[in-house]
Amino acid sequence: MTLARAVRIAIVVAMLGLVVTLALAFRRDPHDIRTGTIGKPAPAFTAERLDGGGTLSLSDYTGKVVVVNFFASWCLPCTQENPALVRVYERYRGSDVVMLGVVYQESRDSALSYVKRMGISWPALADDDGRVALSYGVFGPPETFFIGPDGVIAGRHIGPIDEGTLITGIEALRREATR
Amino acid sequence: MTARIVIAAALLAIAATLVLAARPHEATADERVDRITAELRCPVCQGLSVKDSPSETARQMRDLVAERVREGKTDAEIEAEFRTAYGDWVLLSPPIASWSGLVWLAPLAAVAAGVVLATGRVRGGAAVASAEPSAAERAALRERVAREEAAEG
Numbered sequence: 001m002t003l004a005r006a007v008r009i010a011i012v013v014a015m016l017g018l019v020v021t022l023a024l025a026f027r028r029d030p031h032d033i034r035t036g037t038i039g040k041p042a043p044a045f046t047a048e049r050l051d052g053g054g055t056l057s058l059s060d061y062t063g064k065v066v067v068v069n070f071f072a073s074w075c076l077p078c079t080q081e082n083p084a085l086v087r088v089y090e091r092y093r094g095s096d097v098v099m100l101g102v103v104y105q106e107s108r109d110s111a112l113s114y115v116k117r118m119g120i121s122w123p124a125l126a127d128d129d130g131r132v133a134l135s136y137g138v139f140g141p142p143e144t145f146f147i148g149p150d151g152v153i154a155g156r157h158i159g160p161i162d163e164g165t166l167i168t169g170i171e172a173l174r175r176e177a178t179r
Numbered sequence: 180m181t182a183r184i185v186i187a188a189a190l191l192a193i194a195a196t197l198v199l200a201a202r203p204h205e206a207t208a209d210e211r212v213d214r215i216t217a218e219l220r221c222p223v224c225q226g227l228s229v230k231d232s233p234s235e236t237a238r239q240m241r242d243l244v245a246e247r248v249r250e251g252k253t254d255a256e257i258e259a260e261f262r263t264a265y266g267d268w269v270l271l272s273p274p275i276a277s278w279s280g281l282v283w284l285a286p287l288a289a290v291a292a293g294v295v296l297a298t299g300r301v302r303g304g305a306a307v308a309s310a311e312p313s314a315a316e317r318a319a320l321r322e323r324v325a326r327e328e329a330a331e332g
Contacts, residue, residue, distance in 0.1 A: 003295055003299065004299030004300075130236065131243065134261075136264060139223065140223055
């Protein structure tokens with residue numbers, strides 16, 4: 001086989017590879033972007049509660065399924081997804097599932113007012129310097145992370161989340177925990 | 180004579196200035212912050228570095244980089260922290276030793292493939308141009324020339 005022929009074959013193989021890669025990429029849900037944090041231990045954090053109830057650490061919930069939701073009152077999709085979050089929180093209230101809200105680039109007063117108005121009764125945490133959001137690689141609210149009982153980030157949802165996606169993510173982690 | 184001395188002294192002065200300017204020096208904390216943030220992509224912008232972006236997210240990232248520099252972390256450690264959170268995407272120049280590093284390799288591979296194909300074509304063309312006619316072709320040509328001469332004659 002001549003070199004030129006080998007190059008032609010290589011080009012065809014490369015084009016096929018490109019087509020397969022694009023086909024796989026276009027089939028992926030754009031809300032479920034696998035960035036660096038997926039499959040790795042969730043970054044630890046300690047943050048102050050908006051309601052003045054002291055501080056809260058992620059490590060307080062080791063062994064539980066934790067849903068961390070980044071939100072802001074200025075974010076319209078956050079208000080759209082909030083009813084789903086409220087329903088799912090009520091569904092798992094008192095169970096091995098914990099929901100935490102982290103305020104994204106907003107003053108505490110404004111965020112607290114939103115929390116009260118929207119009926120958010122799970123802990124809402126301040127992140128004044130954005131360190132929690134940066135450690136999770138947040139692009140912008142709303143973003144929701146699913147953390148397993150082993151403390152590893154199992155999933156991430158970018159954009160407004162619905163009830164079905166929340167329950168599916170939570171139940172998958174609960175099933176894993178009981179294995 | 181005097182002119183030569185002046186020129187030599189001027190050349191020496193220029194050389195000394197260049198050597199002094201080019202000598203390696205310890206980067207200040209601010210220079211390091213600028214250098215690192217110039218390499219980081221702002222997550223909420225279109226193709227802007229963290230250094231150049233006026234966004235709140237970029238400001239928070241700059242503050243974090245400055246804090247890590249103060250803590251004595253190396254540039255690589257600081258970049259690694261952001262890569263862990265955002266992936267290689269957060270670097271404006273993707274590292275060569277990664278999947279995204281293929282973007283560096285692909286153009287080189289494409290140029291190499293083009294050179295090989297073009298060389299093959301040129302050689303093939305030259306081979307055709309320089310090829311001697313076969314015995315049958317020669318006989319056919321002689322026959323044609325003889326036929327045309329007979330027709331003219």
